[in-house]
Amino acid sequence: MNKAPSGMQHSMAPFFMSLAFYIGSMIGAMLIVVAYKSFSPLIGRWKAYTYTEIAIILISMIAPLLIVALSKSMLRFDSNTYWQLWVNHSIELFASLNVNLIFSLILGQLGIMINMPFMLTQVVSGAGLIPRPILPDFFKVMCNISPCFYSIRADYNILYGGNNTHTLWLQLLTIGIVAIIIHLAIVAFQKKRTPLVQPS
Template identity: 40%
Template sequence: MNAKQKLEAQVKQQSKAIRNRVSDTYQDVDHSVGTNLVRVHPVKTGMNHALAPFIANIAVYLGTLIGALLLYGTYAKFVPIVGRFKSFAFLETAAILLSIIGSLFTSWSITGFMGLGGSQFANLWLNHGLEIFGSLNFNLILVLLLGQIGTALNIFLTMIQVVSGAGMIPLVTLNSFFKGAHYISPMFYSIQADFNIMFGGSQAGMYLGQLVLLALGILIVNIVIVTFRKHQPILDFHQLS
C-alpha cells in the first residue's frame, strides 16, 4: 500500500470516527424537545365549520349586490316626485329594515346549523345587520355615480372582497394590494367578527366597532354623491328589447 492509499484510509477512518462521535452525542436530540398544542378557540373538524364565516358572509354580500340595484331603481323613480333627499331617506330606511329583517333570518339559520347559543345569535344578528347595511351602501356608491351600469363594476369589487375578506386565506399572507383593500371591505370586518362569535375570541367588539365606522363613512360618501348628482340615470329596459 503506497502513501496515498494509506492517507485515504486514514481519512476514511477519521471521518467514520467523527460521524460516530457526533451520532453518539446527538442521538437523543430529536427526543429532547416536545410539543404540546393547546387550542384556545378550537374549530370543529370539517370544511363546513372552518368556512362557515366566509360562506355566510359572501352569501349575504351577494344579496346586497342585487338589493342595491333594486333600491336604486326605486330611488331614481321617486326622485322626480319627492326630491332626491327625501327619496334617499326612504332608500336608507328600506336599507335599515332589510338589515334588521335579513340579518334575523341569516343569524337564525347559522345558529341552528352550527348549534350555537342565544348570546351568539344576538351577536350574529348585530354583525350581519351591520354587514347588510354597510354592504348595501357600499354597492350603492358606484350605482349612484354611474347608474345601473355601476353594478358591473360592483361585481369586480366583490371578487376583490372575496380575497381581501380573509375568510379562506389569512390576511398576513396576502399581497399589499389585498391588504390595502381589506380596510374598505365590509366583508372583512364581518367575517372576522363571525370567527370570534362562532368559535370564541375577544376581538368581536373591535371588528364590530370598525364595521360601524366603515358603514358611517360609506353613508357619508353616498350623501355627498346625492347632494352633487342631481340627475340619476336609469336604463329603460323596454327600449332595449
C-alpha cells in the same frame, strides 16, 4: 387564534355567511337605486334618499334573522350566539348596502360593473380562505375597506372565541357611515330630473 371544530361546515361558515350577505347587498343596492331614481323626481332627491336609508336599515335588521337561523340549524349554536351573529351581520349588511350604493347612485344599474369586481376582491381580502399575513399586498390594503374582512373575523370570534369583536363592529359601522357621507355628496351634486309621470 380561533380554533374551529372539525368539519367543513364549521371552518367555512364565517366565510360563506359573510359573503352571502355581501352578494345579497350588491343585488339589493341595484334594486334600491331603481326605486330611488324613480321617486326622486316625484318627491325630491333628499326625501327619496332618506327613504332609501330607512329601507337599508330595515333590510339590515330583518334579513339576518332568517339567514342566521338557517346557519343555526347546521352549526348548533346557542341563543346568545345567535343574537351576536345577528348584530354582526346586521351591521355588515348595513355597511355593504351603503358601499354598493355608491356606484349605483352614480351609474344606476351600470354600477354593477364596478360593484362586481369589488365583490370578487372580497372573496380574497375577506381572509376567510387565506389568512391575512400571507395575502398579497393589494389584498392586505383591500382588507381595510372590506366589509367581509371585519364580518368574517367577528364571526370567528363569536363562534369559536376571540377578542375585540366590538372593535370590529365599530370598524364595520364606520365603513357604512363613510359611505353615507359619500352618498350625500353624490345626491347634492346630482342634477334635478324631470319626472316621467306627473304626480296627480
